Amino acid sequence: MKTIILIGANGKIGQAARTGLRNHKVITAGHSTDNYDYKVDITCEASLRKLYQDVGHFDAVVNAVGTCEYANFTEMTEAQWMNTILSKMMGQINIVRIGQEYISDHGSFSLISGILNIKPLPTAIADATTSGAIDTFVKCVAFEMPRGIRINAINPTVIEEAWGLYGEMMPGFQPVSGALVGKAFERSVDGFITGQVIFVDA
Template sequence: MSIDNQKTVILIGAKGNMGQAALSGLRKHKVITASRSGEGCDYKVDITSEESLRKLYEDVGHFDAVVNTVGYCEYAEFTEMTEEQWNNTIQSKMIGQINIVRVGQEYIADNGSFSLITGILNIKPIPYAIADATTSGAIDTFVKCVAFEMPRGIRINSINPTVLEEAWDVYGEMMPGFHPVPGFLVGKAFERSVDGFITGQVLVVDAY
C-alpha cells in the first residue's frame, strides 16, 4: 500500500487482547488509539457517552475508519440476572457501539468505515453468557440492516470472533469444546473490514 492510500484509523480498546489483535491488521495505517481509561493511549473515551464520543471525534479531526474492540458484559445465569446487569451490558455492548456509529457518521470521511465487535456466543451459546449473546446478536443485526442507510458511501461491518488464544487462560474454562484462534486471524478480519469494499457483513472468525 502506498502512503497515499494510508488511512487514519481510530482504534477504541487498543490495549486489550482484542485491541492488539485488531492492531495487527492495521499496521499499514495511521492508528489513533483510545480507551476508557486513556492509559497508554492517545485519547480517553467512554462509548456509553455521546459527549465523550463527540469530543474524541472533534479532537482527532480527519479520520477514515473507526474500529471498536470493547463492550462490557455481565455474566450470570438468566434466572439470576438483574435489571442493572442487563442495562450495564446493553448500554456498553449494544448502545455504546450504536453510539459510535450514530455519532461518528457525522464526522467520518466520505467512504469511511466502521468495524464493530460482537462474539461467537450468539452463535454458540454457553452458560452465564445470555447478555453477551443477546447484545452480540443485536449488533450483528444492526450492522446488516444499517448498512442500507449509511450516508456518503460509509461502510459498516462486525467482527464476530471466538475466544482468542491470548485470552484462553481467562475464558477457556468457561468454554469447553471450543477451540481458540490466534489474534492475528482476528486482525485479518479487521483488515478486511477496513481495507476491503464489503459492508453489512458479519465476519465470523472461528476454528471450525
C-alpha cells in the first residue's frame, strides 16, 4: 500500500482518480473548503512546500487541479492567459519541482492534461495550450527525475460526470466514464511506466 497525496480530490477528475487508488492510503488536498486532510494552493510555492512538509512521508502525488479560462482567442485577455498558465501549467510544474525534494525514492507524479490539445475546440485555446505543455513536460522531465522517481500525464476526454457542464460546447465528442480515467491514474501510480501521456478517449 502506497501513501498518495491526491490534490483536487473533491473535483470531478479528483473523484475519478480516486476510483483507481482504492488499494492505497489516500491523503486528500484541495483549496476552497475544509473537506480535505490538507489545504493547498497549487499556484503558491510556499503552500506546496508546506503541504509536503506537513504530510511527511509519501510515495506518490496525483494532481487533478488545473484551472482554465475559456474565451475566443481574439477576446482572451492576458489576465485570463496568466490564470490558466499559473494553475494548469506552472502549478503542476511546481507540484513536481518542489515535490521531488520530498517524495520517497521510486515515487511517482501523475499530472492532468486533457484532450483539447489533440482535438481543439473554440474558446479552449488556453486549456489546449497548457495541456500540450504538460504533456511535453512529462515526456522530457522524466529523463531528469532523480532517485527512480516516475512521472506521467493523464490526458482524458471529457468524463460522463462532467458532460452536463461541458457537453454543449463539445459537439461530436463522446464522454468516457470517470472510472476509466481512474484506471489511467491507477496505471500511472501502480505501473512502471514513466514519461508517458496516457490518453483516455472514446
